[in-house]
Every structure is written in C-alpha cells, then in structure tokens.
Amino acid sequence: MSKTAIRINEADAVAVALQPLTKGNKVTLEAQGSASEVTVTLQEDITAGHKFAIREIKKGEPVIKYGYPIGAATEDIAVGKHVHTHNIHTLLSGELNYTYNEEKAKAAYDAWYKESEKLRKNVPTVQVYKRADGRVGSRNEVWIVPLVGCVNKISETLAMWANAKFCAGEPKPSVEGGLEGFFTWTHPYGCSQMGGDKETTAKILADLVHHPNAGGVLVVSLGCEENNIPYFKEFLGEYDENRVKFMTTQACEDELEEGKRLLTELADYAGKARRESRPLTDIVLGMKCGGSDGMSGITANALIGRICDAMTGMGGRVMLTEVPEMFGAEQMLMNRCVDKARFDKTVDLINGFKGYYARHNQVCYENPSPGNKAGGITTLEDKSLGCVQKGGKAPVTGVLKYSERLPQNVTGLTLLEGPGNDIVSTTDMTAAGANIILFSTGRGTPLGAPVPTVKIATNHPLAQNKHNWIDFDAAALLDEPSDTVRDRLLKLICDIVSGRAVTKNEKNGYREIAIFKDGVTL
Numbered sequence: 085m086s087k088t089a090i091r092i093n094e095a096d097a098v099a100v101a102l103q104p105l106t107k108g109n110k111v112t113l114e115a116q117g118s119a120s121e122v123t124v125t126l127q128e129d130i131t132a133g134h135k136f137a138i139r140e141i142k143k144g145e146p147v148i149k150y151g152y153p154i155g156a157a158t159e160d161i162a163v164g165k166h167v168h169t170h171n172i173h174t175l176l177s178g179e180l181n182y183t184y185n186e187e188k189a190k191a192a193y194d195a196w197y198k199e200s201e202k203l204r205k206n207v208p209t210v211q212v213y214k215r216a217d218g219r220v221g222s223r224n225e226v227w228i229v230p231l232v233g234c235v236n237k238i239s240e241t242l243a244m245w246a247n248a249k250f251c252a253g254e255p256k257p258s259v260e261g262g263l264e265g266f267f268t269w270t271h272p273y274g275c276s277q278m279g280g281d282k283e284t285t286a287k288i289l290a291d292l293v294h295h296p297n298a299g300g301v302l303v304v305s306l307g308c309e310e311n312n313i314p315y316f317k318e319f320l321g322e323y324d325e326n327r328v329k330f331m332t333t334q335a336c337e338d339e340l341e342e343g344k345r346l347l348t349e350l351a352d353y354a355g356k357a358r359r360e361s362r363p364l365t366d367i368v369l370g371m372k373c374g375g376s377d378g379m380s381g382i383t384a385n386a387l388i389g390r391i392c393d394a395m396t397g398m399g400g401r402v403m404l405t406e407v408p409e410m411f412g413a414e415q416m417l418m419n420r421c422v423d424k425a426r427f428d429k430t431v432d433l434i435n436g437f438k439g440y441y442a443r444h445n446q447v448c449y450e451n452p453s454p455g456n457k458a459g460g461i462t463t464l465e466d467k468s469l470g471c472v473q474k475g476g477k478a479p480v481t482g483v484l485k486y487s488e489r490l491p492q493n494v495t496g497l498t499l500l501e502g503p504g505n506d507i508v509s510t511t512d513m514t515a516a517g518a519n520i521i522l523f524s525t526g527r528g529t530p531l532g533a534p535v536p537t538v539k540i541a542t543n544h545p546l547a548q549n550k551h552n553w554i555d556f557d558a559a560a561l562l563d564e565p566s567d568t569v570r571d572r573l574l575k576l577i578c579d580i581v582s583g584r585a586v587t588k589n590e591k592n593g594y595r596e597i598a599i600f601k602d603g604v605t606l
Contacts, residue, residue: 087562090382091138093151094119098135098167100149100378100460102562105130113138127164132543133378133460133526135167147172150381150473152413154466167462174463176412176449178442179435184427185419192420193479200397207398208574211359211582212366212519213261213299216324218492220366221296222519222536222581223257224357225265226350228302229289231316232274232309235333239268239304242343250351256590257583261358263299263351264583269534269597274311276606283319286311287487288599290319291515293328294489297535299354300327302346307334326353359583365400367581368490370518370535371474372406374506376452377526378460379542381470384524384558388540389476390570391522391577396478396496403490403518404475405502405509407437411448412465413472417499421480429483433501440602451504455527474524486600490517506531507598514597520581528553532589534597536580539588540573555588 088109089099094117105111107129115121122138130136135149141161146153155172165171213221226246228239246266247255255265269292273285289311293301305313313330320328329346333339371388373380392402410417414434421427441448449464461467481496490498502512510521510533521533526542528550540556541547547557556576560569579585589595 089113089136091116091119091122092149092382095148095151097137097139097141097148099124099138100135100382101130101132102379103132124164127162128166130166131460135378135460135462137161137163137165137167139163141167146175149466150469152416152465152469154412154469155463168460169457169462172462174449174465176464178448179438182415182418182427182431184421184424186424188419189421189427192477193422196393196397196477196479199477200393203394203397204399208364208578209361210364210367210578211259212362213296213357214360214362215296217296219296219517220362220519221299222367223264223297223583224261224299224354225255225267225297226263226300226302226347226354227292227295227298227534228266228268228304229292230268230270230274231289231303231305231311231313233270233272234275234306234309235304236268236270238333238339238343239270241340242266242302242304242347243268245344246347246351250355257586259359259583263355266347267534267595271597271599273599273601275309277310278604278606281601281603282310284487284602285599286316286319288511288515290316290321291487291489292534292597293320293323295514295517295534297519299357300350301329302343302350303328303330304343305330305332307332363398364578364581365395365398365495367400367519368517369395369400369402369577370510370513370516370521371402371404372506372510372513372521373409373471373474373524375525375527375529376456376459376461376467376470377542379559380461380524380526381473382542383561384526384540384542385470385473387558387561387566387569387573388474388522388524390566391476391573392474392478392497393476394570394574399495401490401495401498402478403498403500403513403516404472405500405512406471406504407433407501408448408451409464409468409471409504410434411438411468412463413468416469416472417475417480420478420497422496426480426483430480430499433483433499437501459526474522484516486512487515489515503600505598507596508600510537511597511599520577522577524558530589530592530594531596532587532594534595536587537589538577538580552592553588
C-alpha cells in the first residue's frame with residue numbers, strides 16, 4: 085500500500101489514515117480536482133481508519149468528509165490533530181423537509197446511463213434455476229418454515245434427518261443442479277403477538293416460502309398458534325402444491341414421521357431441478373454493511389457501489405436497506421430519484437423511520453456502535469455517508485415497505501424499509517427476493533442470511549486474520565485499479581450464484597433469520 089492517507093473529496097476538511105500514523109510524521113495528500121497537494125504534519129498518533137484535520141476547523145464549524153458535513157466541531161481543531169468523538173458532535177435532529185431537484189436528478193441519471201453503456205453490451209451469463217413464476221434461484225434447497233417458535237426444534241430435527249438422508253449430511257450447491265440441502269428458519273414469534281407484529285411475522289414467512297432459492301418448502305405449524313395455517317395462507321396467496329407442503333403437528337400422531345414423509349416428497353420434487361444459462365441481470369442483489377469502520381466508505385462500500393453501478397447499468401436489480409444508516413446522507417439518494425413519486429416515497433421512508441424512533445422516545449442519532457467508533461466512525465452522519473456508498477451512482481427506481489417483495493418489472497436501485505440490525509436487515513432483503521447479499525465489514529462478523537452472504541473486508545488485517553469469515557478483500561482497491569478489483573468481485577458473484585463457489589457463511593453453516601418487532605408481546 086503506497087498511500088498512507090486519503091482525502092476522499094476535494095472539499096473535505098479531514099483525511100483518513102490508511103495505516104497507523106505517528107505523531108510528527110509528514111503526510112502528503114494528492115492533488116484532487118480543484119484542491120492542490122497538501123502536506124500535513126501530524127500532531128498526534130492516528131489509528132488506521134481514523135481522521136485528522138487537513139485545515140483549521142473552528143468551533144461550531146461543520147466538519148466535511150465525503151464532501152458533506154459529518155457533524156460540527158465542539159472546539160477549535162488545528163491542522164494535524166485527531167478528529168473524532170472528543171471534538172465533534174452530530175448535527176442530526178428529527179424529521180426534515182426535503183426538496184426534489186428534477187434537473188439534478190436527470191443529470192445524475194444521464195451520467196450514470198452514459199457510464200453504463202459498455203456494461204450493457206457485456207452482460208455475464210450465470211447458471212441458475214428458472215422458476216415457474218419467472219424468477220431465478222441461485223440455490224435449489226428445501227426450506228422448512230416454522231409458523232411459530234414452539235415447533236423450532238421439531239423443524240431442526242427434520243432438517244438434520246433430511247440432510248443426512250438426501251445430502252450425505254453435507255448440504256452444498258451443485259454446478260449441474262438437483263437437491264442442494266435442507267434448512268430451517270427458526271424464530272421466536274407466531275404467537276403472543278398483536279396487530280402489526282402478527283401480520284409482519286406472517287408476511288415475512290410467506291415471503292420466504294415464495295423465495296426462488298427454495299425448490300421446495302415444508303411449512304410447520306403447531307396448530308393452536310395465532311399464525312396458524314388458515315391465517316398464514318391469507319398472506320401466502322397462490323402456491324404450487326407440489327412445491328409447498330403443510331404440517332400441523334398437533335394433528336399428527338407422530339409429527340416426525342409425517343414430516344419425514346413430506347420432506348421425502350419435496351426432495352423428489354426439488355431434486356429434478358437443473359441449472360440453466362441466464363443473464364446475470366436475472367438475479368437480485370442485496371447490499372449490507374455491519375461492523376463498519378473508518379475504511380468502509382473508502383474500500384468495501386465503495387467497491388460494492390461499483391458492483392451496484394455495474395448491475396443496474398446492465399439492467400439488473402439491486403436493493404439497499406438500513407434506513408437509519410441513511411440519516412445524514414439521505415439527500416445523496418434523493419438527488420438520484422428518477423421522479424417526484426420515488427422522491428416522495430424516499431422522504432416518507434426516512435421520516436417514517438425517524439417517527440418510529442420518536443414513538444419509542446429515542447433520538448434518531450443513537451449510533452454508531454462502540455465497535456464503529458473504535459474503527460474510526462465518529463457520528464451517524466459519518467457512518468451513513470460511508471454506508472450509502474454501496475448505492476454507487478445508480479438511479480433510485482423503487483422504494484419498498486418492510487415485508488414487500490421486489491416486483492420483477494422494477495430494475496435499478498430499490499430502497500427497502502428496514503433497520504440497521506444485521507440479522508433483521510439481511511432477512512429483510514432475503515424476504516424481498518435477494519438471491520445473494522454483499523456484506524461489507526471492517527470489524528468482522530460471521531453471520532449470514534438464508535441466501536449466500538458474501539463477506540467483504542474493508543482492510544487487509546481483517547481479511548488475513550479472519551479468513552474463515554471473509555470472502556473478499558476490498559482493500560485491494562488501495563493497491564490495484566478499481567475496475568480490476570470490481571471485475572474480480574463480479575466474477576466471484578457469478579461463480580457463487582452458479583454453484584461453482586460457496587460463501588464462508590454457507591461453508592460454516594452460519595445462516596439465520598430475525599423478524600422486525602415493534603409492538604407488545606402478550
């Protein structure tokens with residue numbers, strides 16, 4: 085790594101250390117746009133991922149990073165001083181009013197479209213499962229969906245039995261096709277819930293039943309729960325009786341034997357599926373960050389943003405969620421909404437989530453986490469501006485509510501309502517239809533969604549020390565041309581969705597769900 089620090093935007097008042105820097109060191113920042121080369125003498129040691137001032141910042145003055153304010157100075161900050169939680173405070177508050185600039189949105193769209201011209205002529209081909217409804221799956225698994233937490237252990241027992249019988253105990257993707265494993269998505273809900281929470285649970289589980297990565301689904305009920313089979317079917321809608329089976333355990337003399345019989349039928353049905361060639365744009369890509377650090381917006385999220393631009397430029401579909409981690413950076417997304425209707429939905433998305441905080445008497449800026457701060461993220465604006473880098477320059481063409489599924493006719497970048505919580509948001513994207521999720525991390529995390537979850541490290545030490553968690557090292561952006569790194573990650577995505585490669589979360593068996601809860605538990 086030749087660079088020791090980076091100024092992300094020519095307007096920035098701070099630079100970010102790319103490696104540990106020592107007090108007294110002279111750091112030279114390259115000329116950028118209208119900003120000339122700057123040499124700074126450090127007045128303090130600076131940890132990698134942390135910020136230092138490259139010009140004087142007066143008390144009360146906005147501190148600029150990514151070209152936007154990440155907060156305001158709580159004291160005068162001299163050149164070369166560490167800039168962090170001890171001398172910055174957030175500028176965020178409650179709901180805001182926003183203005184749609186049609187001219188700016190059109191200019192952003194035209195620039196993105198022009199840059200995407202070459203990509204549209206070279207769409208890669210992947211080997212996936214074409215489903216009856218036109219969607220595609222990157223995996224062909226049998227999923228067991230408990231309707232209530234009471235039958236979690238029964239569902240787990242059945243999945244273990246089925247994997248031992250039909251998959252030699254080791255579920256894994258196949259390059260040709262056929263049955264690739266049995267998985268159950270346990271959760272604590274389905275009963276003792278009221279109003280919106282009960283409905284939300286049913287909707288998310290129905291979304292999972294319809295997911296194209298599942299070639300067959302066994303829905304397991306206790307029988308007396310609120311989310312019982314008749315209630316659940318109201319949200320499930322039409323389904324293929326060969327692909328989806330139901331079992332009410334209270335109605336069975338031996339629920340394990342009945343479950344085995346149904347899984348055998350599903351194994352036979354799903355096992356007939358074979359992979360076929362389809363354009364990469366047929367898949368749905370989800371984007372997520374967790375355990376972020378000061379490098380996230382520079383390497384991993386920026387790289388995911390380039391993948392987002394590539395996918396949408398080809399005519400594909402990409403989803404971005406974590407609404408609270410858009411606070412302070414939402415205008416960047418609003419400026420790219422393709423029309424006033426999408427802009428209005430984005431405003432409702434942002435202010436609606438702020439309203440959720442207010443209903444619970446919480447401030448909207450109670451973020452970042454201790455791990456984020458240790459990694460160099462100072463305020464929620466700092467975190468959000470790095471987070472939304474995952475959206476690249478793509479136009480915002482869709483906005484979805486929590487538990488809604490992505491329509492097949494919506495291409496481009498869709499904003500999905502959901503919290504920042506890692507398990508809830510990855511479940512959210514899976515339920516909405518993501519076949520694969522790109523998940524950036526600077527601190528490291530092992531968790532995974534029901535779909536392949538590609539862990540992308542923001543820095544070399546994490547990629548090296550936690551290679552059993554990490555699939556890709558985005559810090560390569562600091563050493564290699566960005567197009568080279570992007571294309572390498574794009575190839576990995578193609579290999580994963582085609583069954584030629586597995587993600588670390590799949591290899592480790594780290595796959596789980598969590599459902600958003602807002603109300604009373606009885």
